[in-house]
Structures are given as structure tokens and as C-alpha cells.
Amino acid sequence: MKVHILDDWFDTLRTLPSFARLEGHDVTVWTDHEEAVDVLAERLAEAEALVLFRERTPITAPLLERLPKLRLISQRSVYPHVDVAACTANDVMLCSNMKGDQPSVAAAELSFALMLASARQIPQQMASLRAGTWQMGVGQTLAGRRLGLYGYGRIARLVARYARAFDMKVWWWGSEEGRARAAADGAEVAPSRQAFFAESDFVSLHVRLTPASAGIITAEDLMAMKPSASFVNTSRAGLVEKGALLKALDAGRPGRLALDVFETEPLTDASDPIVSHPNVIGTPHIGFVTEDELDMQFADIYDQINAYAAGAPIHVINPEVRCGT
Structure with a gap:
């Protein structure tokens, strides 16, 4: 052919x-x-x-x-x-x-890499070093912090394995069916959606984009997060309500975003308000690119x-x- x-x-x-x-x-x-x-x-x-x-x-x-x-x-x-x-x-x-x-090991690895980069401010610290100003801030240790995984799929379960190796506390949220499967497997499920977002130090999104899941993460969800928390998305930008990321950044809740996916791709506008924001770590949809x-x-x-x-x-x-x- x-x-x-x-x-x-x-x-x-x-x-x-x-x-x-x-x-x-x-x-x-x-x-x-x-x-x-x-x-x-x-x-x-x-x-x-x-x-x-x-x-x-x-x-x-x-x-x-x-x-x-x-x-x-x-x-x-x-x-x-x-x-x-x-x-x-x-x-x-x-x-x-x-x-x-098998699940995408590459996507799971990138999700965890973005979490580490956000916690330790790696891009910002690199920029500070190259600017000749040495350190620029104080990072976070992952051990003991709570990771909220939204979506009980194979990639999320891989991320959970990595998190446990770092001594993180892992809990779950997602669809009713997904929460039921997590509970049946003995995993910890958050007591409520509000608690999931409010009490997690990191939230990582792992859901397929379908008409039913579009916009499933709302501005209200993000702004319930702590100013010290990070939201990680290596799945699809369309899973987040339009405009919610900028609202969250303006509110400082969560304090950081770590994104591999964007509403427009390829995204080549360096002045894009999400890409250029100092509290955003972004990669150009490389979750599967190994x-x-x-x-x-x-x-x-x-x-x-x-x-x-x-x-x-x-x-x-x-x-x-x-x-x-």
C-alpha cells in the first residue's frame, strides 16, 4: 500500500x-x-x-x-x-x-517529572543561576506531602507507584465508577471533591478527553487548592474549563501550574499568558515523545x-x- x-x-x-x-x-x-x-x-x-x-x-x-x-x-x-x-x-x-x-510509562514519568520540577522550582532556579543571581527561592520536599490523582486509570496508577516510592501520601478522585474501583482495590479515596482539591499538595489529572469529560476541572476546583499547591496536567487541556487556569493564576490558588497540554497546539506564541506566567512550568506536549x-x-x-x-x-x-x- x-x-x-x-x-x-x-x-x-x-x-x-x-x-x-x-x-x-x-x-x-x-x-x-x-x-x-x-x-x-x-x-x-x-x-x-x-x-x-x-x-x-x-x-x-x-x-x-x-x-x-x-x-x-x-x-x-x-x-x-x-x-x-x-x-x-x-x-x-x-x-x-x-x-x-500497557500504559504510557513516558506520560507517567513526565507527570512525576513536572511535579518534581514544580516542587523544587527547577526551571526558575536554572534561570536564576544563568542570570548570575544564584538561588531564587525555597522549594518543597515531596515526602510526606499529599498527591491527589484525578482519574483511576493505568497511567495514574503508575504515577501513584512513583509517588509512594517518594513517601508521598496518595489519594484519589474521579468518576463514581473510578472511585468505586479505587476503593475496591484498597486505595484511599478523598471524602469529597472539595476536600480532594483543598487538601492535596499536588493534583495530577489523568482522564481521557471525551464530550462527557470536557471541562470536568472547573475554576472553582482549582481555586479551592492551597496557594502552596501545584496542579499538573499531562492529559488534555480540554479537560479544564476554559479560562479556569488564568482565573486560578490570578487568584494564586493553586500557586503553581505544571502543564504539558494547551488549548492551542502547536503553541508558538511566547507571550501567551499561560506560557509566559512565572508560576507556570510548561512543556510542549512531550508526554508521549520518547x-x-x-x-x-x-x-x-x-x-x-x-x-x-x-x-x-x-x-x-x-x-x-x-x-x-
Whole structure:
């Protein structure tokens, strides 16, 4: 098949072991970011299979209507950036492994790294050192402090393991179902949502973005946090109510934000009020961007292409589209 891969910005995928799974296919890798429909339609005119690099490029009806040779979109995890109805209308099968075999260790590690960076003011201390002013403040020790994990999923449970190794006190909040699973596993659940936010020294968010979960963290939740606390989000920006982060920063509750995700991505405006705020530690959505994680994720994506080529597609999101139509 003629396979096109979008948004491999650092031309990494060719260097990973999983790329060998595309042997026998005609592969084109695009290393820049392009969203203009006219440009994409020209680039992808010959594509039979399209590989998406997470949610970097929206796949819309106007684009799909201009790709008559496209038969398959292969990706991994959630797909809010893909117009599934338009895929079906244009006889394009969408395949996406929604579970995978293991949680994202990379995302869990970054969540904990951001927590440490926030507690010890690492970016600010580095800036102070480089400015020749030596120390700029006093940090926090993680041991003995309370970590609130919102969402009882596999990534959050990994973060909890790291936290316990640092002698942190861990408790949970989330959906009623998630709290019930946490309690059944013997984990500590906060007595109330208000207590969860008010008494946690760190809150780390680990929920999938769906229409039901959009805006699930409100300005009221954030402003219930202590001025000494940190809010960490490596999941999705849309999980937080629009405008809530700035309200929280203006109120000084919580005192610090540690973010890997933003409402606009890629975010290239250095003057953005969130990015430029002195109480924000930000990284450019790198939670999954490690060689190890990409190799694992794209192995799944390539397997979906090979399964389709063999006439037995897997992880099909829109099964009403038949293989090869």
C-alpha cells in the first residue's frame, strides 16, 4: 500500500525498530506540520493509507472528500481530531487501538517529572543561576506531602507507584465508577471533591478527553487548592474549563501550574499568558515523545496497516466500512 505518515517532526520513526513492519509498503514520511486542506490534498493525493501522529493534524470532511484513493487511516488512542462520519461517508476505514498492551510509562514519568520540577522550582532556579543571581527561592520536599490523582486509570496508577516510592501520601478522585474501583482495590479515596482539591499538595489529572469529560476541572476546583499547591496536567487541556487556569493564576490558588497540554497546539506564541506566567512550568506536549513510547505506539499502528492489507482489519472504529471498498 502507499502509506503516508504525517507530522513526524524530527524524522524519528524511520530510526525505530518498529518501522521494519512497513517493509513491502511504499512509505512517504512528512516531517513538517501542515493543516491547509489544499496543501494536504495535493500531498496525499496518492495515499491509500494514512498514519496519524496522535492528534497533530485534524482530519476533516473537506480533506477526505479530496482523497479518493484513501482507504485506511491508522492511528492509536482517542480520535477527537478525526471526523469519523466523514470517514464512513468516503469509504475510509479508521483503525485505532484504544487500549494497547500497557500504559504510557513516558506520560507517567513526565507527570512525576513536572511535579518534581514544580516542587523544587527547577526551571526558575536554572534561570536564576544563568542570570548570575544564584538561588531564587525555597522549594518543597515531596515526602510526606499529599498527591491527589484525578482519574483511576493505568497511567495514574503508575504515577501513584512513583509517588509512594517518594513517601508521598496518595489519594484519589474521579468518576463514581473510578472511585468505586479505587476503593475496591484498597486505595484511599478523598471524602469529597472539595476536600480532594483543598487538601492535596499536588493534583495530577489523568482522564481521557471525551464530550462527557470536557471541562470536568472547573475554576472553582482549582481555586479551592492551597496557594502552596501545584496542579499538573499531562492529559488534555480540554479537560479544564476554559479560562479556569488564568482565573486560578490570578487568584494564586493553586500557586503553581505544571502543564504539558494547551488549548492551542502547536503553541508558538511566547507571550501567551499561560506560557509566559512565572508560576507556570510548561512543556510542549512531550508526554508521549520518547523513542521507547513511539516505538511501542507505532508498532500497533503498523500492525493495523498490515492487517488491513491482509484483508482482516483490526481495531476498527467504523465497521460499516468494508475492507478494500
